[in-house]
Amino acid sequence: METSKLSPKLNLEYESIIENCNKLFYRREYKAARKAFMEAYRLLLENQPTNSRIHKGAELFNIASTYVRERKPKTAFKYFVRAYIEDLFTYGEKAESAPAAQVLLNIYKIKIEVFREIQSIVRAAEKEQQIIKNPQEIIDASPILMNLMKNKVVSGTIPKKRKVGQFKSKWEERVFVGGNYKDMLVILKQIKEIVERCGLDPIFAEDFEIPKKEIHHHSLMLLHECKGAIFEISSEAGQLLEIERLRDYGIEPLIIYQSSESGSEPKVTAMVTTLCARYNWKPQSYSNYAQLKKQCETYLNILTT
Numbered sequence: 001m002e003t004s005k006l007s008p009k010l011n012l013e014y015e016s017i018i019e020n021c022n023k024l025f026y027r028r029e030y031k032a033a034r035k036a037f038m039e040a041y042r043l044l045l046e047n048q049p050t051n052s053r054i055h056k057g058a059e060l061f062n063i064a065s066t067y068v069r070e071r072k073p074k075t076a077f078k079y080f081v082r083a084y085i086e087d088l089f090t091y092g093e094k095a096e097s098a099p100a101a102q103v104l105l106n107i108y109k110i111k112i113e114v115f116r117e118i119q120s121i122v123r124a125a126e127k128e129q130q131i132i133k134n135p136q137e138i139i140d141a142s143p144i145l146m147n148l149m150k151n152k153v154v155s156g157t158i159p160k161k162r163k164v165g166q167f168k169s170k171w172e173e174r175v176f177v178g179g180n181y182k183d184m185l186v187i188l189k190q191i192k193e194i195v196e197r198c199g200l201d202p203i204f205a206e207d208f209e210i211p212k213k214e215i216h217h218h219s220l221m222l223l224h225e226c227k228g229a230i231f232e233i234s235s236e237a238g239q240l241l242e243i244e245r246l247r248d249y250g251i252e253p254l255i256i257y258q259s260s261e262s263g264s265e266p267k268v269t270a271m272v273t274t275l276c277a278r279y280n281w282k283p284q285s286y287s288n289y290a291q292l293k294k295q296c297e298t299y300l301n302i303l304t305t
Contacts, residue, residue: 004052006044014043021062034066045134053133057086060135061100073108078149080104081118085135088122093258096186105185112190116289117144161209164218167225169201175300176203176223176251178239179232187258190289191230194296200228200304216241224249228303230296233272233283234258240272247279254299256292259285 006014017040024033041059048054064079080100087095095101104110121138132138139145167174175195179188188204195202203222210218223229223242226249231239234257246253255276276283286292 004049004054006047006054010043010047014040017043025062025066028069030066030069034063037062037066048133051131053089053131055086055090056135057083057090057098057100060086064100064103077104077108080108081139081145081149082135085118085122085138088119089126089132089135094183097183101186105189112186112193114144114148115186116190117142162207164208164210164221165225167201171225172227172304173199174201174203174226174228175303176226176229176242178205178219178223178229178242180235180239181206183235184232184258187232187234187292190292191232191296194293195230195300198297198300198304200300220245223251226251228300229253230299231255232257236272240275243272243275253281254295255281255283256295257283257285259287 017036021033021036021040024036037059041056044054044056044059060079060083064076064083067076080103083100084095084104087098087100091098121141125132139149177188177191177195181188192202192204203226205219205222219242223245229246229251231243231253233239233255284295286295
């Protein structure tokens with residue numbers, strides 16, 4: 001969704017406030033910095049044009065960050081959620097790789113169902129061409145989100161990384177989940193969750209101890225240890241290197257991509273398209289979670305019979 005900007009006069013006032021915010025934050029005067037960030041947020045909130053909105057995600061994220069520094073993660077959580085809602089309206093699918101989504105996923109360990117709830121309300125508002133100027137409106141529209149904001153408990157625990165080559169599952173129970181971990185992380189975690197619910201072991205490279213310089217090598221090692229593989233190719237990030245080895249490893253994959261229109265062609269390079277055609281792998285499109293779930297479950301059912 002397109003966003004508006006402040007008038008030149010108000011923008012000067014905004015920049016002055018933000019400059020002060022940053023100085024206070026870096027001096028570790030977090031309470032004062034938060035007050036300044038809130039002032040910047042209110043300036044944006046109260047000066048939005050009648051028929052459009054101004055993006056306020058950065059201000060909300062920074063407010064949350066001040067609470068984190070003061071060891072108040074539960075209060076910070078509420079602002080991270082609002083920041084994510086702002087990002088969804090402004091950036092759409094790309095919001096998944098923005099800082100707010102990453103914090104909610106990796107620090108707060110928010111369940112995928114919560115992301116779907118937020119996404120569905122945002123999409124419904126956009127479909128009805130509603131202009132949501134305050135992210136609190138989205139929270140107020142959902143009993144699930146209202147309850148979460150009141151009762152979210154932050155454990156602070158981080159699951160231990162798995163070790164490459166050490167599996168408790170059998171080979172025939174392992175399914176590799178591949179794709180762009182930066183831009184499509186929420187979708188990939190949805191796929192991982194579907195695999196788990198089918199009683200199988202999703203092999204998700206992010207869950208393993210892998211040195212940064214050896215990501216490609218270890219990813220191929222993990223792929224080789226699996227009977228099946230699901231690749232999300234909407235956004236490319238090196239999946240081709242892994243997809244090229246599927247036939248060598250005797251893996252018949254499920255290859256899927258996100259589409260706003262059912263049946264439309266994936267926006268990928270000719271190399272991926274040619275590779276899929278060579279081995280008669282037909283990428284399947286999905287436009288919502290229900291379609292994604294059905295495609296994965298159908299593939300996994302065939303894989304295990």
